[in-house]
Amino acid sequence: MSVEIEPPVKKAKTFANEDDYCNKIIDKCIEDIKNSQKNLEPVLSDDFQKSIPLIKVFVGIIKDPKDLSRTVLMLNEKIPLKELQHLKRIRKKEVILCPTNFIIGMSSIQQYIECNVEELKDTFQYFKELDVPLSPPKVKQQFKEWNKIWSCNFHPNVYLEKLVSGNFFAPTELNLHRTYMEIAFEVSRWYILHLNLNTNEDDVFRNINSAVIVDPTTQSVVAVSFDNRDANPLQHSSMLAIDNVAKTQNGGVWSTEDINPDRTLSGISEELLNYLKPRYPSVRFGARKFISKCDISSDEYNGNPSDGPYLCTGYYAYLIREPCVMCSMALVHARVKRIFFCFDNMFDGALKSKSKLHTISSLNHHFEVFTGFL
Template identity: 50%
Template sequence: MEEPQLKRKPNVIDCHLNSLRTSKKSLNVVMNDMTSQPLTPVYVGHIKNPRDLSKTVLLLNQKVPVKELQHLKRVRKHEVIICPIEYVNDMSIEDYLCKCDEGFKDIFVAFEVKNVPKLPPKLKKQYEDTKLFWPCNFHPDKYLEKLFSGQFFTEQELDSHRRYMEAAFLAAKWFDVQNVAVVVDPAISSVVAIGEDNRKCHPMQHAAMLAIDNVARTQNGGAWQSQMDDDTFIDVKLVAFLKDLNVKFGHRRFKSKQEEDTGPYLCTGYDVYMMKEPCVMCAMAFVHARARRIFFAIDNEEDGALKSRVKLQTVKSLNHRFEVFTGFL
């Protein structure tokens, strides 16, 4: 009697594909933590005579401006924010005020140090938390509120994002690699380029780096040689492998190098779908390439530059920043 054949265990990619195809999750934006507000200590003075409140605030605004705390109201009932404690140094608050202007003499009956929110609230939840410490100004940002609501994408958009992410997983399976980047032009709903992890042949050829180079090839550029199809710059066999996904492949036509180029610079306006969170090198490459949004499914706990180790997209000094989304699985 023949022994029954052992069932082949699904590999990791197949397991993730099953999760992706059945997922009903919304996607999460990856940004700085906005659940808590940092506090900073300030001197608060208690007004002796409430009738002096208006002229005291006017004098404070002239003599002791606190530009870094303009998101806060200066007055709460009979209490007035005078200044952050570092303004005073080794002096007493009374001596500091007299040094600023003699008009402050005998206005305050007492002083104390209080912690107030250091930064302006950006979300309604932050505003509600902030005003528990001190009254503040708040200007709602509808886009930011929607971004953090968990309802940013419509069901149709989510289906599209999942389909492109599925293309990344299937391409990784086809290439038999650990990571793939799929670059999409949302203006024409088309896959522009695909890059696979090719570090076994070249240490710089991470999936993201190859994807960006393949995008450059669609714009009459590119640094690395490729065996990709000369029309779509995506392997025709891979396109055939992904035919059941119902995604379009191709790019907008760009002028030759001799003609004036009016097209976007590299990944400007493009979305990128990666199976695995990119490293710092790849994330910076997307900054230089001007990618619009980065989507990834699996955290890169050792080298991840968009969530796990750092959040490069939150660095304000960068000359370009993109939005990052995850939560596919």
């Protein structure tokens, strides 16, 4: 006898379901983001870390201090320091001669000097090996540390100093960033309920991800998205967000159930927009009017500074979770200006946890990355 087992009936969730566990977690995250007193932290390249990369050099102690300037002039001409330009060549009676690996194949530094700058063969009393900073200091704090080892040349960069100050964003800016991150959580909540997803605490902290793309010049939310990798392995939230931005520019390859007839609002589903607007009455939604290359090349186009940009040029992306390599590269290609994320992604995060893609100098576009919402 066969027994028919009825499939479990999924309990429909509603926005009013206050007991829902996931709802509560999202509420807590939003509350914590709202009440946070911390400034956001930039994710900077490893060059900003405190440990000093060192290189071994030969230093010559000069016999007669009167010979110092002549000696340095000759050394600069015959044995330039090239990659070590940030180092001052002289410290009292000591002169940096060259990195120790320069003398490979020779018996001593004396022989190397005799071969390369014969005029200086009797200039030095003795030689020693020293560790000196390999790279230039980036900020004042590093400059102080580097100088304890060897005197360096340094020109402070006002912007970098502000970045590392721990006080980068003014309170009004911080409130805006927090609001957009809250919206990312609201987008997740809406999708979880809208798609009737079964979620638990782990999902909120490890799996769910939403993106909010903001045009900071108009302070307007241009597009949002919710991770859909279960249905399509490419549809991570950042990838979908970029596609949704493209929809505001007559593009986009992934279909959406309800493309908004108003193109500038086509980066956000209409139903979701109706959910978000009353919750964030002071937030603007929609992209600037898109002008295509054809329009720009037409005779009638006069050029309007309010016209929208190419893909995400100048835009900010707010992500619940640190993006993976694929998403991070897509955000590079899309020319995003800044990325803000809430949770580290220890599994495959490409902007802090596993690598710092935005600090690779050979890439042709670089965005800034901030975290520390919670």
